[in-house]
Structures are given as C-alpha cells and as structure tokens.
Amino acid sequence: MxxxxxxxxxxxxxxxxxxxxxxxxxxxxxxxxxxxxxxxxxxxxxxxxxxxxxxxxxxxxxxxxxxxxxxxxxxxxxxxxxxxxxxxxxxxxxxxxxxxxxxxxxMIDKRLVASQTEGEIEAVSETGDKVVVKLKDGGSTEFDRRQVLQGNCAxxxxxxxxxxxxxxxxxxxxxxxxDHWADIREIEAMDVEKRRRFFEDLLAPCIRCYACRNACPLCYCPTCFVDESRPQWLGKGQDQIDVHTFHFLRAFHCAGRCTDCGACQRACPVGINMRLLTKKLEKDCFELYQWEAGMALDQRPALDTYKPDDPEGFIK
Amino acid sequence: MGVEPDRLHFSWISSAESTKFVEVVTEITEKVKALGPNTHYVKKEAKVA
Missing domain, CATH: 3.40.50 (Rossmann fold)
Structure with a gap:
C-alpha cells in the first residue's frame, strides 16, 4: 500500500x-x-x-x-x-x-510487530507483501504482511x-x-461465571484514559456520559464497576453504528481489546436485523427503524 | 457480560393487564430470589457523602 x-x-x-x-x-x-x-x-x-x-x-x-x-x-x-x-x-x-x-x-498491528521483535525498533517499512523492521542495533527482521495485520483487518x-x-x-x-465472528462465538459459548471472569480480566488493565472514546468517530457527544457531573452517572476512580460501566455503555452507544475500524483498540495505551464488546453488538445487529452499519446512504440504522416482524424473543 | 440470564427480564404489559403484571412480577421475584443477591456488580467502596 x-x-x-x-x-x-x-x-x-x-x-x-x-x-x-x-x-x-x-x-x-x-x-x-x-x-x-x-x-x-x-x-x-x-x-x-x-x-x-x-x-x-x-x-x-x-x-x-x-x-x-x-x-x-x-x-x-x-x-x-x-x-x-x-x-x-x-x-x-x-x-x-x-x-x-x-x-x-x-493495517499493521504495531503491538504484534513489537512483541515479535527483539530489541528497539528504529524504522518499519513495507515492500509489497513484506514488512521490514529495522532495529536500532543494526539488525532487521522481516514479516509476512498478512501475519502482522490488526485483528479487525485480518x-x-x-x-x-x-x-x-x-x-x-x-x-x-x-x-x-x-470467519468473521469466531472470537465472539467463543465468548458466547462460555458459561456465565467464566464470561464474567473473562470480562474482568479483559478490562482489568484499563486506566480510564478514554483514548478509545476519543479515537472513535462515533463518540461525538458534546459531553460524554462519563464526564457528566449533574447527575454523575459513574465514579471517576478505578473501581471495577465504574470501569465496566464505561466500557459496556460505550459499546452500547455504538450498537448498529460501529464498523469495527479498530481505532479504539489501536489507541489504547494498555492494549485492551475492547473491540470484542462492539463486535458482539455488531454480530447481534447483523443476525437479528441483517444490519451492517454504514453500507448505504438511503438506509436508516437498525435502532432507528421499526418493523412489525422485528425479533422480540426476549420479551415475555 | 456475566449477568445471569434469569436476573434480567423484559415484558410488555398494558396498563389494563393487571393480572399479567402480578404474574410477571411474582415470577421475576421468585427467579431472582432463587439466584440470591448479586455480589459481582455491587460497588464495594464506602460511599462518600
């Protein structure tokens, strides 16, 4: 490219x-x-x-x-x-x-390249299907481009x-x-307890810097719910409940809008794969409403339309 | 996200369907009681006034 x-x-x-x-x-x-x-x-x-x-x-x-x-x-x-x-x-x-x-x-996953390279990286260049990493100590490593793509790009x-x-x-x-949904199916197959622990581990490193929100084109609210002070929807600290509330709610705000561009994950300084949250909603939108975000200008978003035959199995 | 399926219920009840309301609430209460208190999504920090 x-x-x-x-x-x-x-x-x-x-x-x-x-x-x-x-x-x-x-x-x-x-x-x-x-x-x-x-x-x-x-x-x-x-x-x-x-x-x-x-x-x-x-x-x-x-x-x-x-x-x-x-x-x-x-x-x-x-x-x-x-x-x-x-x-x-x-x-x-x-x-x-x-x-x-x-x-x-x-796009190249910078963390993947860094983790598979020993020593400090000086420059990274691309030639055709190869990614060449030049090291500070003079050495160089070569990767197949397809092997170091971002998860969403692959x-x-x-x-x-x-x-x-x-x-x-x-x-x-x-x-x-x-197989676009393989990772999501894996999480769906977990039992409740395992899934809870999975998300605890996934979000544990979060430092609430909101880089994921700032990198996201969907997050354009003038005042994000996490910054609201009247009322204050959630605490400012590192309490696990607050961290989880932020990530889950942000994902829900992107339901039916997220295109899995991976900007959030790329921006994250601690490398959390929060894409798993938005991707689950992407999968639901696709399976329930055959909806893929942003494919045409004349289609109204999934959460913006009502059809009498919308699935409602969750309502008793 | 690790919330037990029986803890969350959705229902569509018209204001005229009082019997259905009673039934649904009773059923939900029983199911949630069977699960016991939710220990995971409770803030453990002391509340600052």
Whole structure:
C-alpha cells in the first residue's frame, strides 16, 4: 500500500490547487515507527507531507464533525462506512465532503510487530507483501504482511470504500474465506461465571484514559456520559464497576453504528481489546436485523427503524 | 457480560393487564430470589457523602 503515497499527494495537491476543498485530511509520518498521525493540509505545497502505508489505522472520519470548511478526506473501507454513518446521522453534509477512497489491504498491528521483535525498533517499512523492521542495533527482521495485520483487518470483509468521489487505486479483492465472528462465538459459548471472569480480566488493565472514546468517530457527544457531573452517572476512580460501566455503555452507544475500524483498540495505551464488546453488538445487529452499519446512504440504522416482524424473543 | 440470564427480564404489559403484571412480577421475584443477591456488580467502596 506504500505505493499509494504518490497518488495520495497528487490528489491532495490537485484538490487544493483548484480550490475544490479548503482542507485535506490525511496522514503524515509520526515521530515514532508505526505511528502515522492525522494531518490537516491547507496549502497545496504542504501536500508532500502526506503518506500512506500500513500504519494509517486511525479513523479519519473522527475529524469531520463540527467543521465548517469544505474537506477532502482519505477513507479506507471502514472509515468510509463511518462517513456514511455521519451523513445519515446528520453530523456532516455530503456536499461539503470530497471522499477519496483508499482500497485497503489491512493495517499493521504495531503491538504484534513489537512483541515479535527483539530489541528497539528504529524504522518499519513495507515492500509489497513484506514488512521490514529495522532495529536500532543494526539488525532487521522481516514479516509476512498478512501475519502482522490488526485483528479487525485480518477478518475484514469490507476493505473497499462504500462511498467515494475518487479512488487512489483500483479496488482490491474482498476477503471471503474469513470467519468473521469466531472470537465472539467463543465468548458466547462460555458459561456465565467464566464470561464474567473473562470480562474482568479483559478490562482489568484499563486506566480510564478514554483514548478509545476519543479515537472513535462515533463518540461525538458534546459531553460524554462519563464526564457528566449533574447527575454523575459513574465514579471517576478505578473501581471495577465504574470501569465496566464505561466500557459496556460505550459499546452500547455504538450498537448498529460501529464498523469495527479498530481505532479504539489501536489507541489504547494498555492494549485492551475492547473491540470484542462492539463486535458482539455488531454480530447481534447483523443476525437479528441483517444490519451492517454504514453500507448505504438511503438506509436508516437498525435502532432507528421499526418493523412489525422485528425479533422480540426476549420479551415475555 | 456475566449477568445471569434469569436476573434480567423484559415484558410488555398494558396498563389494563393487571393480572399479567402480578404474574410477571411474582415470577421475576421468585427467579431472582432463587439466584440470591448479586455480589459481582455491587460497588464495594464506602460511599462518600
């Protein structure tokens, strides 16, 4: 995907030069390896800062709400579905956006690479299907790209953008041979006690920094329920009940909206896989209402529609 | 998330269905009593006034 960079710069430069947009949102190299950062380009001459590789895992749809200017944004499959969700939820207007679709072959899991590498990583580069890690001590390690993808990317079935004005490359082939819900089924099969302990262990490292919430494009409430003080819905400390309430409630707020972009997990400083929570709701929405978030502009979200034949087996 | 299935109930009862209301509440009470107190999702910290 590194080959996209030239095209990304070229498109950004053109859009800014002919004044079709006032700002381009993309990625530039971060100060650390495997940490590309979002970048807001307003002048055509700055377009060369932009890059595109396997470290663009942050969801750029997060930066679209509450802005006045006309924006061009680079969107992977998952990002584009979040943009659709934003448009459906009236958070952004379609005519103020230029969506540049990026057919995606998955993002690299920085933690996985770091855990499989011995020594300090100096730089990480990609060549075709290989990820080359250069170490500070001069050595280097090579990985097969598919082996170090983020969990959500490895099981992704919507790699191509669903909405775009132009593309940086030809659409890629979608994965069809993946078992998308395997991890969720595993948790569903646990008995109550085991499942409770599973979630206790899963969420135990949480330090309540809210990086997952801040990285999430869906979390755009002006005041999040965790920050409310009148009434104060939950405690500010490290009490397990408060930590669990935060994670479970946040997941529920994303029900039928989450596209499993993985931004939350990527942002987490302690590496909690909170995607398991949102993914369970994604699975429920799919199985109960055949709903996949952000696939089309003319469909109302699952929680926004009523059908007489909606399943209601849980109501006695 | 580890809450016992019998602890949570959903029902649709019209304001005219008082008998159904009594039945449902009795049934829920019995089921929850059988499970005993919920020890896991209770805050253990002392409440600060």
């Amino acid at each position: 590194i080959a996209y960079t030239d095209k990304v710069r070229q498109i950004a430069r053109r859009l800014l030069e002919d004044c079709s947009v006032e700002m381009v949102i993309g990625f530039r190299k971060g100060s650390q390896p495997m940490m590309n950062e979002p970048c807001f380009i307003k002048k055509a001459e700055d377009a060369d800062q932009l890059v595109w590789d396997g470290n663009c895992g942050i969801n750029l749809a997060n930066y679209l709400t509450g802005r006045k200017e006309k924006i061009a944004v680079f969107a992977k499959g998952c990002d584009s579905r979040n943009i659709v969700t934003h448009i459906v939820e009236n958070k952004v207007q379609r005519d103020r956006l230029v969506i540049i679709g990026v057919p995606c072959t998955g 099981l992704c079935v919507h790699r191509n953008p669903v909405i775009y004005d132009e593309l940086v490359a030809d659409l890629v082939e979608e994965q069809t041979d993946v």
